[in-house]
Amino acid sequence: MSESVTDKHFPEVRWHGHWVWVPEEPIKPGDPIGWSTPEQPESHGLFRKAFELDKVPKVVPARITADSRYLLFVNGQEVFRGPIRSQPRRMYYDLFDLAPYLQSGKNVIAVYVRFFGKAKSNWMPAVANATLGKSGVMVFEANLGNNWLVSDASWLAHRTRAYLDDAYDTDAPVVVAGVPAESFDARRLEPSWHTLHFDDSAWGKAQVITPFHIGGRGRSQPPGDPYGPLFPRPIAKLGGQRLGVSSITIETVAASVDTSRNGPAGRAEKSAVEHEASSSQTASSLPLTVTPPQGGHARIIIDMGRIVAGLVELSVTAPAGTFFDIGYFETPATIPSHFGAQGGSRYIARGQNDHHIVFDPKGLRYAYIIVHGTEENITLTDFAVNEYNYPWQGEASFECNDEDLNRLYKAGIRTVELNSWDAFMDCPTREQRAWVGDAVVHQMVHLATNSDWRLAWHYLTLGNSPRSDGILPMSVAGDVEGGEGFTIPDWSIHWIHGVYNLYRFSGDKAKVKAFMPTIERILRWYLPYQTSSGLLQDVPEWNLIDWSSLFSNEQSALVNASWARGLREYAELAQWLGEKASQDWAEEIYTKVKKGYEVFWDDDRGTYVDHVKDGVQQRAINQISGALAIVSELAPKDRWQRIIETITDEKRLVIRSWMFQNGDEPEVKDAPPGFIQMATSNFAINWDVEHEIVIAEPFMSYVVHDAVAKAGMADRLPQLCKRWMDFLVDGYDTLGENWGNGTHVHGWSSSPTKDLIFYTLGVTPAEPGYSVARIAPRLGGLSWAKGTVPTPHGDIRVEVNGSSLKIESPIPIIVNLANKATQNLAAGKHELTF
Secondary structure (H helix, E strand, O other): OOOOOOHHHOOOOOOOOOOEEOOOOOOOOOOOOOOEOOOOOOEEEEEEEEEEEOOOOOOOEEEEEEEOEEEEEEOOEEEEEEOOOOOHHHOEEEEEEOHHHOOOEEEEEEEEEEEOOOOEOOEOOOOEOOOOOOOOEEEEEEEOOOOEEEOOOOOEEEEOOOEOOOOOOOOOOHHHHOOOOEEEEHHHOOOOOOOOOOOOOOOEEOEEOOOOOOOOOOOOOOOEOOOEOOEEOOOOOOEOOEEEOOEEEEEEEOOOOOOOOOOHHHHHHHHHHHOOOOEEEEEOOOOEEEOOOOOOEEEEEEEEEEEEEEEEEEEEEOOOOOEEEEEEEOOOOOOOOOOOOOOOEEEEOOOOOOEEEOOOOEEEEEEEEEEEOOOOOEEEEEEEEEEOEOOOOOOOEEEEOOHHHHHHHHHHHHHHHHOEOOOEOOOOOOOOOEEOOOHHHHHHHHHHHOOOOHHHHHHHHHHOOOOOOOOOOOEEOOHHHHHOOOOOHHHHHHHHHHHHHHHHHHOOHHHHHHHHHHHHHHHHHOHHHEOOOOOEOOOOOOOOOOOOOOOOOOEEHHHHHHHHHHHHHHHHHHHHHOOHHHHHHHHHHHHHHHHHHHHHEEOOOOEEOOEEEOOEEOOOOEHHHHHHHHHOOOOOHHHHHHHHHHHOOOOOEEOOOOOOOOOOOOOOOOOOOHHHHHHHOOOOOOOOOOOOEEOOOOOOHHHHHHHHHHOOOHHHHHHHHHHHHHHOOOOOOOOOOEOOEOOOOOHHHOHHHHHHHHHHHOEEEOOHHHOOEEEOOOOOOOOEEEEEEOOOOOOEEEEEEOOEEEEEEOOOEEEOOOOOOOEEEOOEEEEEEO
16 A cells, blocks of 8 residues: 555545446335345446546545455556455545556556455445445545546446356355355456456446435435445555465366355365265476366365465366366365365356456465366466465564474464454454454564554454444454344453553553443443342353353353453553543442452362352362453462462363363263353363363463463463464464364464563563563573564564573663562663673
C-alpha cells in the first residue's frame, strides 16, 4: 500500500463513487420498511472501465471496497485484493496509488467481485434493506487530478458463469463448512478479460444500486445502510514469497472418481483413502506428464515440504474439459479428516492458456490433485503457492546457546505468520476463523517480534463486537458471529487481556478508553451468576478454558479466576485513565471473589482444585487452576512458589483431553464420546485425581508460563518450553494445536516465542507505551542469550551471559537482575558486569 495515499486524499464522508452490480441480476426492490438476511446464491461479477490520460499524474489516490471480496487490475496488472474481513456495518475499504500502473493514452481498470451469498468462516452477510445488501456490490473512485473516475452506470459489467456453485459438500461438518471453496470452469471465461485489448462490446452497463428504506437518503454513494460509513484499511497489504514444490508423487488409479461428492477436497480425500494406486512414481520438479487410465483417474500428490498458506497457482496442458479436483491437507491423506475435508478447489481446463490462481487463500502442506474426465496425456507444468500473510517488519531476533530454543522462537513466528491474514486466525488449513480468545497469543507474538503492531491492535477492533447482552462472540466477522449462537465466555476475558496489552505496550489512552465500555459489559455479563459467597456458579454457554480435561461447571476455580483477572486488569486500566468510579466498582467485586475463592484451596496438595460441587471440593486438578489463581492474584503471594512447584512437577503431570484422546490413555467403560462429554458435562475421568495433575494444552500454557514468571521463577521457562519440540518433526516447522493431535499450525500454541523475549531475555514495558522498559533476563540453564526487541520508540538490543549484560536502548530502562539491586538507566548503551 502506497504510504503517500491516506484517507485524507478523499472526501471526508461521502464518496464520489456509486454502488454498482452486474446487469444480469437486477435488484427487485422489496419492502422499504423491512429488512432481511436470506441466503443468496453465490455470484461473480466482472467490471471494466476504459479511459484515456494525456499524462499520468504523479499520484492517483484510489479506493475501493466490495461485498464480499474483489480483485482489481489496471492494464492487466494485479493491483490489490480485498477488502479485509469485517462486520458489514463496519466495512473497510482499500486505498492505494494507481499512478504506477497507468500510462499515457488508453487505460482500463478491471475488477472481479465474488459475492459469497451464504455466510463463510471469514464473511458474514449484511442485513439487507429493500435494495442494497441483497447481492454483490462494488464501489470505486480515483482522483485523476482534474476529475474523479468513479464506479457508475458508465462502467461495463458482466456476470460470469465460469465459477460454478458445486464446490461444497452439503453434509459437511459445521467446523469446516464455512471455508470458501472454488470450482472454476476455464472454458467459460476468456483469460484476457482484464486486459486493455479485450473486446467487451457484448457486456452490459453496470447496475447502480441506491439504498431504499425509511430514512434513506436517495443516494447511491456511500455512506448508507447496511454498510455504514466505511473505514480505511488499518493494516498492511498481505503478501509473501512464491513457493514451489518439494516433491511429487504421480499415481494412476483404476477406479473412477466418486462425482456424487461435490466438494473437490472430498473427492480427493476419498480417492486417496479408498483407492490404491495401480502405478506410482516420484519426481522432484515440474513439469510432469501422466495419462489417466481408461475408466480411472490420475492422482498427483504435491508435498510443499512444510506448511504454507496463500494463493495456489497452477499451469496445465490438458484437453478441454479435463477436471482437476484439488484437496489441501496438512498430512498425507491416509484416513478421513477428523473434521471433514473441505476448502478445496476445482479447475476445469479450457484446452489452452490453462494457467489459474485460486481466488481464496489456502493452507496446506500436501495438495492431492485428482485428474479425470480425459484419457489423454495431461502435463502439470507448474504448481506454486504465493504466500498471502501479514508482513513482518523490523529486525527482531532471538538467539541463545540452545539450538532447540532457537528453533522454537522461529517456529512460533512462522506459526503466527501463517495465521496472520486480514485477522488472527486459528489455522489456515482447517477453519480460517477469527477466534477472539485464541488471538491473544498471536497478538503477543507480534508485540515481541514484529515492529508493525497494526494487526495486533486491529484484533481488538474486530473483536469489539458484543452481542446484545454484552459478551463477545467466540469468533467474529464470519458465520459464527452471524449465527448469533452460544459463545465461549472466557474468550472475552482473553480479549480484555489483549486490551491490557494495548495499554502496556502502546500507552494510547484514547484507544484504550474506546474499549472500556465493552470491557465493563463483558464483566457485568457474569454478575447474574455470582452467589452470596462472591463466586460464580453455573455459568452457561461453552466455558472451554482449554482443550485439556478440566471442570468449568458448578462453581469453577477456572471460570472465577478468569473473571477475576479481567476485573483486576479493568481496575488498573480505569485507574490509569482516572476513572475512579469504574475502578472502585471492579475492585469491590474482585474483593468478593477473592474472599470466596479460598474454598478451592487444597493445602495438602499445594494448589487449587478445579471445582466445588454443592459446597464440597472435587478432587480433580488441572495445571491451569493454580496458574490462574496466581495471574489473577487470588492466591496469596506466599503460596505462589509452592503452587508452581506443584503444577510443574513432571512426575505428577498427565496429558488428558475430553475432546482429543491420546492413544495411550486408559479407557473408561461405556464412556460417551468426548464431544458428548463436553456437550453434557458428563465427564469420564481416566486419571488418578488424587495424585495426578492434568497439564494445560499449548494454548493455556501461556497463562501457566505467565504464572511461573509472576511467581519469580522465570528461570524455569527455557526448560519448560522444550516440550514444544515435539511439534518440530517430519519436516514441520510450525507448532501444533494440542499435545499429540489437532492441526500442525495453530497460532495459539506459540507462547514459547513471546516467553523467550518477555521472560528469558526479559524485555517488557515498565511504563505504559514503553516510555520506560524493564530488562530482567532469566537464563535458567542457558549460558548466553541475545536479541532485538521492537518498541514504539525503536529497537532494544540485549546481550546477556553469566557475567555481563549489554544493552542498547532508545528509552530509559529499569534493569532487574536476579539477586541484584534494581538499577535505573538512561537511554543509550550500557554494559553491566556481575
